[in-house]
Amino acid sequence: xxxxxxxxxxxxxxxxxxxxxxxxxxxxxxxxxxxxxxxxxxxxxxxxxxxxxxxxxxxxxxxxxxxxxxxxxxxxxxxxxxxxxxxxxxxxxxxxxxxxxxxxxxxxxxxxxxxxxxxxxxxxxxxxxxxxxxxxxxxxxxxxxxxxxxxxxxxxxxxxxxxxxxxxxxxxxxxxxxxxxxxxxxxxxxxxxxxxxxxxxxxxxxxxxxxxxxxxxxxxxxxxxxxxxxxxxxxxxxxxxxxxxxxxxxxxxxxxxxxxxxxxxxxxxxxxxxxxxxxxxxxxxxxxxxxxxxxxxxxxxxxxxxxxxxxxxxxxxxxxxxxxxxxxxxxxxxxxxxxxxxxxxxxxxxxxxxxxxxxxxxxxxxxxxxxxxxxxxxxxxxxxxxxxxxxxxxxxxxxxxxxxxxxxxxxxxxxxxxxxxxxxxxxxxxxxxxxxxxxxxxxxxxxxxxxxxxxxxxxxxxxxxxxxxxxxxxxxxxxxxxxxxxxxxxxxxxxxxxxxxxxxxxxxxxxxxxxxxxxxxxxxxxxxxxxxxxxxxxxxxxxxxxxxxxxxxxxxxxxxxxxxxxxxxxxxxxxxxxxxxxxxxxxxxxxxxxxxxxxxxxxxxxxxxxxxxxxxxxxxxxxxxxxxxxxxxxxxxxxxxxxxxxxxxxxxxxxxxxxxxxxxxxxxxxxxxxxxxxxxxxxxxxxxxxxxxxxxxxxxxxxxxxxxxxxxxxxxxxxxxxxxxxxxxxxxxxxxxxxxxxxxxxxxxxxxxxxxxxxxxxxxxxxxxxxxxxxxxxxxxxxxxxxxxxxxxxxxxxxxxxxxxxxxxxxxxxxxxxxxxxxxxxxxxxxxxxxxxxxxxxxxxxxxxxxxxxxxxxxxxxxxxxxxxxxxxxxxxxxxxxxxxxxxxxxxxxxxxxxxxxxxxxxxxxxxx
Ligand SMILES: Nc1ncnc2c1ncn2[C@@H]1O[C@H](COP(=O)(O)OP(=O)(O)OP(=O)(O)O)[C@@H](O)[C@H]1O
Numbered sequence: 069x070x071x072x073x074x075x076x077x078x079x080x081x082x083x084x085x086x087x088x089x090x091x092x093x094x095x096x097x098x099x100x101x102x103x104x105x106x107x108x109x110x111x112x113x114x115x116x117x118x119x120x121x122x123x124x125x126x127x128x129x130x131x132x133x134x135x136x137x138x139x140x141x142x143x144x145x146x147x148x149x150x151x152x153x154x155x156x157x158x159x160x161x162x163x164x165x166x167x168x169x170x171x172x173x174x175x176x177x178x179x180x181x182x183x184x185x186x187x188x189x190x191x192x193x194x195x196x197x198x199x200x201x202x203x204x205x206x207x208x209x210x211x212x213x214x215x216x217x218x219x220x221x222x223x224x225x226x227x228x229x230x231x232x233x234x235x236x237x238x239x240x241x242x243x244x245x246x247x248x249x250x251x252x253x254x255x256x257x258x259x260x261x262x263x264x265x266x267x268x269x270x271x272x273x274x275x276x277x278x279x280x281x282x283x284x285x286x287x288x289x290x291x292x293x294x295x296x297x298x299x300x301x302x303x304x305x306x307x308x309x310x311x312x313x314x315x316x317x318x319x320x321x322x323x324x325x326x327x328x329x330x331x332x333x334x335x336x337x338x339x340x341x342x343x344x345x346x347x348x349x350x351x352x353x354x355x356x357x358x359x360x361x362x363x364x365x366x367x368x369x370x371x372x373x374x375x376x377x378x379x380x381x382x383x384x385x386x387x388x389x390x391x392x393x394x395x396x397x398x399x400x401x402x403x404x405x406x407x408x409x410x411x412x413x414x415x416x417x418x419x420x421x422x423x424x425x426x427x428x429x430x431x432x433x434x435x436x437x438x439x440x441x442x443x444x445x446x447x448x449x450x451x452x453x454x455x456x457x458x459x460x461x462x463x464x465x466x467x468x469x470x471x472x473x474x475x476x477x478x479x480x481x482x483x484x485x486x487x488x489x490x491x492x493x494x495x496x497x498x499x500x501x502x503x504x505x506x507x508x509x510x511x512x513x514x515x516x517x518x519x520x521x522x523x524x525x526x527x528x529x530x531x532x533x534x535x536x537x538x539x540x541x542x543x544x545x546x547x548x549x550x551x552x553x554x555x556x557x558x559x560x561x562x563x564x565x566x567x568x569x570x571x572x573x574x575x576x577x578x579x580x581x582x583x584x585x586x587x588x589x590x591x592x593x594x595x596x597x598x599x600x601x602x603x604x605x606x607x608x609x610x611x612x613x614x615x616x617x618x619x620x621x622x623x624x625x626x627x628x629x630x631x632x633x634x635x636x637x638x639x640x641x642x643x644x645x646x647x648x649x650x651x652x653x654x655x656x657x658x659x660x661x662x663x664x665x666x667x668x669x670x671x672x673x674x675x676x677x678x679x680x681x682x683x684x685x686x687x688x689x690x691x692x693x694x695x696x697x698x699x700x701x702x703x704x705x706x707x708x709x710x711x712x713x714x715x716x717x718x719x720x721x722x723x724x725x726x727x728x729x730x731x732x733x734x735x736x737x738x739x740x741x742x743x744x745x746x747x748x749x750x751x752x753x754x755x756x757x758x759x760x761x762x763x764x765x766x767x768x769x770x771x772x773x774x775x776x777x778x779x780x781x782x783x784x785x786x787x788x789x790x791x792x793x794x795x796x797x798x799x800x801x802x803x804x805x806x807x808x809x810x811x812x813x814x815x816x817x818x819x820x821x822x823x824x825x826x827x828x829x830x831x832x833x834x835x836x837x838x839x840x841x842x843x844x845x846x847x848x849x850x851x852x853x854x855x856x857x858x859x860x861x862x863x864x865x866x867x868x869x870x871x872x873x874x875x876x877x878x879x880x881x882x883x884x885x886x887x888x889x890x891x892x893x894x895x896x897x898x899x900x901x902x903x904x905x906x907x908x909x910x911x912x913x914x915x916x917x918x919x920x921x922x923x924x925x926x927x928x929x930x931x932x933x934x935x936x937x938x939x940x941x942x943x944x945x946x947x948x949x950x951x952x953x954x955x956x957x958x959x960x961x962x963x964x965x966x967x968x969x970x971x972x973x974x975x976x977x978x979x980x981x
Pocket of ligand 1: 603604605606607608609610611624626658674675676677678681726727729739740742743
């Protein structure tokens, strides 16, 4: 294992930058997952035979071994027979390899005993001898790849980030392409390739190397093979290209690496040649694959679609924007650092009922007053006093006073926690309460969560009942009665609802705190929370800022009244929200730590977001609108969240600033999923037929553009601000070189993970944000999210929505019939307006994003130069400013401003104290 120490100083969750490259065969059920640490890259060849090999000999396969030629291996096997030791074999092999290396004029690879990659998979099995030459060969190949990775890492580490003089991205791409082409030409069928898939997965840090603790989510491109697989719609990919590709990802990651499969084991010379090329490519990918992917990403030609329908493979339209007459230089002007350097604004989140701002159209809302019923559960008159709380300084502590941070390291955490990995954390509160905290440490078998997981309705009937469009407050609400959903909501929930599949937040100390309380009390329920303040109330429940008893951990506790939900037919919405929350593991989406249900109440224990929402933040801006660079930052993060949701088969449907919460670190969190539509998704790898690349437009110096949030700008040299005047830097030259090379190589296939077949007739959303197709009742799909995304960007930039009328009816009429207009002020760049124009195309089929989803939107010039994978590490436009959280809470308590749950069981009775 090699720690590549990716520079990510400001990264909120650096663990997600760790990645792993795994090669396996079809027999490998899941990618081998090993313990890793932040910024770690591992390249592992994994198959059963390999495992057996290591298992039988206890060989640390991390030993550095150079590549072995097949013939050499075979020869040795014949010569030595079966009675030998592995060590002897390896010694001979090293000699042979040295000889071979000299023959081909290459210096032999060094053995580096100091590097100790973690052992793959099962390591304790014994009794399996090496009797097959293929085992040894493959084992050595695995070692070879590991070493190649290490060497590449060493090389990489010896250079400043971003200044690598060699266009590795271009090289990788070239190799990749050649493999793709050759594999394609070889005429190998998908099935043939199945035996040796290559996976490059992005995995988080792990605390153990137990093979049973696999947690990467494998996205296998080829045809769905088993019924079991087909049950998980969100993780199934269909292949639109040859050769076959297997992709592995962690849910937390935005980027998916795509690598062609290494076809066959030992077939033809041609295939062997392909393997060699692929290995070379893999070795180059090693230390900073994230960076490489980004660079590759950047050089992929942008299939921009502006007002015209684009078929999957026909990318003729993509040049439209690029070929447009010289775009006016961006007036994005100032750099992000500018905003970042602004004196931090005192943000006072005004927690309020959002219904007063933009009233949602929700199917079960029978009256405007209905939503207030929930709010009346607790009669509190607290002001927005949490606005000055400094939750950045808030530290979770356990009851014994020991700081959770002391257990931050995986090992210490494991030792210190009263819950070992063998502890079953499925929780039963009491006989009448049912709790599923899923507060498991990564590494727990996801199966352990299944018992408490909600079973999703299978039939269309049930699906329909889970839609939220039965009625509405507007005249259009009757459309909800005809709500029908096809091709949706058939997927059942899998282990992804557990923390074991939530690598993104796996190190969050709140997991430990919850486990600790559960252990102490035997269960988790409302009694274990001290409700400090009601943050707000929505249509289906109230949200409280709550402290977990005896810890300093704060949560957002959403409390819903079951009876109320049932009487208003809102139970399906609550269920939808919970199920979606259970699936999520993304930096810009909320983490659900636990949920518990009693006869009377349902509670969601969520990550608390102290920074208020974007609606409030926007109103605090001068001219009540965001600068373009700030808007770009926020919409980019929202876009990644939407992309992730779509990949999971979730159409969000309720995008608006009020639902974008601001985290303590200034990044965003998309909240509120009770109006979302669940559907099947069939992600596809699309290989562009065009090789036209416009590198000079696509790639530019990171700071040449406006609103630069390119991590290069916050990277060490380090912390060179964007606005620092630069001459043509070495990095810029390198980029130019890379882009030139990329132009020669051609585009990479693109992953399209848009649930284009999702259909719903529900009338849901928020008036000003409703897409025309929803208003017209024509049925809608995932394109509604791109419409709302356009409205959202418009509102951030102009401070108002484009079609707002004097009343809701007018608004709806305007949405359908009024053409898009831009106010004269504030001045907004052409790129921004062009993006909005593409997104607000009334015909969903022609709307930007309708075919290729976020993939095509991300390539719009508005986002030019943005480093998508590292945006989470970028400096936000502004940071919420709070004073000390704990002391503020304490003073609130003294002042009697806090609510505390009265210990009366499950009744929601609070009193001031
Ligand atoms: N995790 C959180 N952290 C901080 N505030 C939150 C969190 N979740 C929700 N809120 C706030 O609580 C309030 C109520 O949220 P909630 O989702 O219940 O209602 P809503 O957004 O109106 O949606 P709905 O009516 O669909 O339930 C909102 O003001 C929201 O900003």
